[in-house]
Amino acid sequence: MEYIDQLLTKLTKPSLRFCSSEEVITITELEAISQKYLYSFGDAFKLLIEKGVELHQPLHSKKLGNFYVKKSEAIRHLQSSEQNKFNCLLSISELSKYFCVQPVKIRTMAKLFSWKSIQVNRASAQYPPICIQRFNEHYILLDQWCAQRGYSKASLYRYLLSHNLDCIANQYEQTTKLHIFEKSSKLESVVKQYELNFSKNKRSAAASNDNLARAFSSPQQSSFSLSVA
Numbered sequence: 001m002e003y004i005d006q007l008l009t010k011l012t013k014p015s016l017r018f019c020s021s022e023e024v025i026t027i028t029e030l031e032a033i034s035q036k037y038l039y040s041f042g043d044a045f046k047l048l049i050e051k052g053v054e055l056h057q058p059l060h061s062k063k064l065g066n067f068y069v070k071k072s073e074a075i076r077h078l079q080s081s082e083q084n085k086f087n088c089l090l091s092i093s094e095l096s097k098y099f100c101v102q103p104v105k106i107r108t109m110a111k112l113f114s115w116k117s118i119q120v121n122r123a124s125a126q127y128p129p130i131c132i133q134r135f136n137e138h139y140i141l142l143d144q145w146c147a148q149r150g151y152s153k154a155s156l157y158r159y160l161l162s163h164n165l166d167c168i169a170n171q172y173e174q175t176t177k178l179h180i181f182e183k184s185s186k187l188e189s190v191v192k193q194y195e196l197n198f199s200k201n202k203r204s205a206a207a208s209n210d211n212l213a214r215a216f217s218s219p220q221q222s223s224f225s226l227s228v229a
Contacts (some may be wrong), residue, residue: 002085010210026065026067026068027055027065033071035094036080036100036144037079038086039085044074044078047081048077048122050071051077052071053073053074056068085129086129089129090129092106092107092125100144101144108175110127124132139181140181142156143179151175154174156191159178160181160190160194162192165187165190166179166181168180169179
């Protein structure tokens with residue numbers, strides 16, 4: 001009840017109009033993002049309330065699912081609290097959402113890295129969190145890394161290949177392709193450069209769109225015609 005009281009207190013305050021260009025996510029969208037950090041929707045929402053993250057209300061909606069928060073703030077708290085979720089066995093379904101891949105790839109990763117399998121029943125297995133933590137210490141899975149940051153996996157993969165960085169050896173590659181890279185100073189440097197290039201291109205594209213919008217909204221454009229004499 002304590003968290004419900006806190007929530008009601010927030011929602012009964014004067015509505016907050018979000019005036020920043022920073023990207024936001026709705027409470028409904030929070031569910032998909034929270035699973036990438038091993039959080040259920042309920043746990044993620046509780047975490048944001050505990051951390052004092054402000055809920056912003058749309059002008060024409062009072063539905064809780066349409067309320068929104070700063071995306072960067074939500075992700076920051078989920079990332080910093082992720083280790084708290086490594087305290088119990090993790091199912092294939094949970095790991096599939098966490099690593100942003102199909103269950104078959106989780107099973108392949110488990111074989112490739114010899115994760116200890118705890119068989120729950122004939123069709124399902126779970127893995128000790130220490131196996132996942134050790135993987136995270138030494139490797140990155142491109143699917144997960146790109147999904148968490150909004151980058152194109154194909155684009156980053158090509159960029160890494162162009163800098164002579166390739167996936168680790170995978171004996172099961174004929175049936176299951178895994179884009180796993182071993183962490184290194186070179187990988188970190190190349191990825192940082194990719195991020196800088198991505199941000200620069202994004203700003204350039206935004207500036208071009210703004211210039212185009214201003215050009216077409218200019219009064220001088222009223223005489224523009226596509227007709228051919």
